[in-house]
Amino acid sequence: MSNTAKIIRHYGRSDIRLKLEATLKEARLGDGDVSPADLAPLDQFHTRGLAATVELAEAAGVERGAVVIDIGSGLGGPSRYLATKFGCRVHGVDLNPAFVEAATWLADRTGLSDKVSYDCADAEALPCQEGCFDLAWTQHVAMNIANRARLYGEVHRVLRSGARFAIYDVVAGTGGPVHFPVPWSRGPETSFLLTPDAMLATLEQAGFRAVDWQDRSEAGIAWFERRGERRIRGGRRKLRNLLYMPIMGAATQHNPVLKAYYQRLLAKGKKAKVSLMACMRKLIGILNTMLNRGEKWDPTRHAIA
Numbered sequence: 001m002s003n004t005a006k007i008i009r010h011y012g013r014s015d016i017r018l019k020l021e022a023t024l025k026e027a028r029l030g031d032g033d034v035s036p037a038d039l040a041p042l043d044q045f046h047t048r049g050l051a052a053t054v055e056l057a058e059a060a061g062v063e064r065g066a067v068v069i070d071i072g073s074g075l076g077g078p079s080r081y082l083a084t085k086f087g088c089r090v091h092g093v094d095l096n097p098a099f100v101e102a103a104t105w106l107a108d109r110t111g112l113s114d115k116v117s118y119d120c121a122d123a124e125a126l127p128c129q130e131g132c133f134d135l136a137w138t139q140h141v142a143m144n145i146a147n148r149a150r151l152y153g154e155v156h157r158v159l160r161s162g163a164r165f166a167i168y169d170v171v172a173g174t175g176g177p178v179h180f181p182v183p184w185s186r187g188p189e190t191s192f193l194l195t196p197d198a199m200l201a202t203l204e205q206a207g208f209r210a211v212d213w214q215d216r217s218e219a220g221i222a223w224f225e226r227r228g229e230r231r232i233r234g235g236r237r238k239l240r241n242l243l244y245m246p247i248m249g250a251a252t253q254h255n256p257v258l259k260a261y262y263q264r265l266l267a268k269g270k271k272a273k274v275s276l277m278a279c280m281r282k283l284i285g286i287l288n289t290m291l292n293r294g295e296k297w298d299p300t301r302h303a304i305a
Contacts (some may be wrong), residue, residue, distance in 0.1 A: 004122075006190050007144050010097045016075075024109075033111050034119030036080045044228045048141040048223045052168055052216070053078045056139065059212050060166035062086045066134040069093070069158060071123045071151075072141030076103030076116060082137070083115035090137075091128075093121040097155065124150045128158045135159075139168040143164045143184050148199070152206035165208055171196050173217070181285045186292070225274065247280045257299050258283065 020042065020150035024030050024098040029038055042198040056078075062068075066088045070079045073092025080087040094100050103118045121127050123138075136155045145151050155165055170184065181291075194202065196237060200210060253259070258279050265275035290297065 002144070004095065004191050006186070008098075010184075010186055010190065011074075011096050011099070011196055014098050016098045017105050020102055020106070025130075034106075034109050036077070036084050036112075039077060039080070039106060043075040043080070043103075045077065047170075047220045048169065048216075050077070050081070051223075052139070053081050055216075056137075057082065057085065057170050060137075060164055062088065062135060062166075065089075067091075067132070068135045068137055069126070069128065069133045069155075071126070071136060071138040071155065072120055073103060074099050074105055076118060078137065078139060079116045080107065080112055080117075081102065083112050084110075088115070088135075091118045091133075092116065092118040093123065093126060094118065095120070095122060103190040114186075125153060125157055126154045130157050131160045133159050134163050134280070136165045138166070140170060142167070143170045143193050144190055147190070148194060148202050149206065152203055152282065156207045164211075165203075168216075169199070171199055175234060179282075181289060186289070193296075202222065207284055225270075230292050247276055248284060251279070 017175060021030070023042065024034065027038075042113045044050045044053055062082060063086075064086050066082075066086065068079070068082055068088045068090040069077075070082075070090050070092040073079055073094045074096075076092055078176070079090040082090050086242060091225075092103060094103070097120045098277060100118045100120045103116075104113075104124055107113045107116045107118070123141065123145060136159055138155075142148060142151060152165075159165065172195045176194065178188070178191060180187050180191070182191065196213075196215070200213065203210070247258070261282060262275050262279050266272065270278070
């Protein structure tokens with residue numbers, strides 16, 4: 001299976017639109033127009049959701065009526081926000097045809113089909129003429145792209161002189177190797193993180209100059225912690241109840257990998273119950289990886305960074 005096929009498989013199935021229709025019906029939004037605000041819990045497909053989109057728009061200084069390309073547009077939440085808030089005309093491109101179909105349907109449901117459009121395309125070969133956009137926009141996309149220089153070169157090609165590139169992406173930190181699976185990849189073959197310095201250098205080589213560079217790691221961590229606490233109170237109760245006692249024993253006594261991870265979380269000041277839930281999620285991820293690859297438990301291979 002090619003990396004492109006793996007990325008498409010990771011992010012979505014062909015029935016995304018049907019699932020969205022069912023979800024909206026459950027929320028009593030099955031008929032008539034819906035607003036971008038109604039969809040924000042579903043279509044802001046990145047860390048910190050709508051708040052991150054709002055911050056990025058402010059930092060980018062989005063101008064009213066700007067012509068925007070949204071690279072890796074997903075379900076189209078950010079593009080519809082830009083169209084509604086600033087009157088932008090936005091063209092989204094995404095590798096996943098199911099996302100393109102769903103985003104197009106949601107544009108129709110929100111009455112924004114005249115302002116936003118979507119195509120299935122590769123970010124490294126954008127189907128656009130040179131110099132036709134006022135702003136390029138991307139959120140949580142580049143970590144799946146191996147040839148970052150080609151990506152940024154393509155973005156630079158389609159932008160007008162003096163236009164801006166708004167980026168909100170995951171970067172490589174100092175905490176050691178990534179433990180898979182992670183939200184953007186099931187394995188290292190489709191994960192291509194750069195350090196902030198390497199990312200900035202690659203952007204500059206493509207012809208860009210940084211005018212605003214912010215580290216929002218702490219805000220992202222706090223967002224995940226709040227989500228974790230909510231899931232403790234809610235979530236899939238049967239699964240949580242089934243795993244709670246086994247994970248408590250594994251994390252506090254029997255499994256050296258989970259025990260070490262649990263102790264590190266406690267040392268960082270995390271609450272015991274939040275730490276146990278984090279161990280539970282890690283265990284589920286490890287088990288999924290073992291099943292997919294036909295592996296047996298190996299504490300060296302499945303160590304948690």
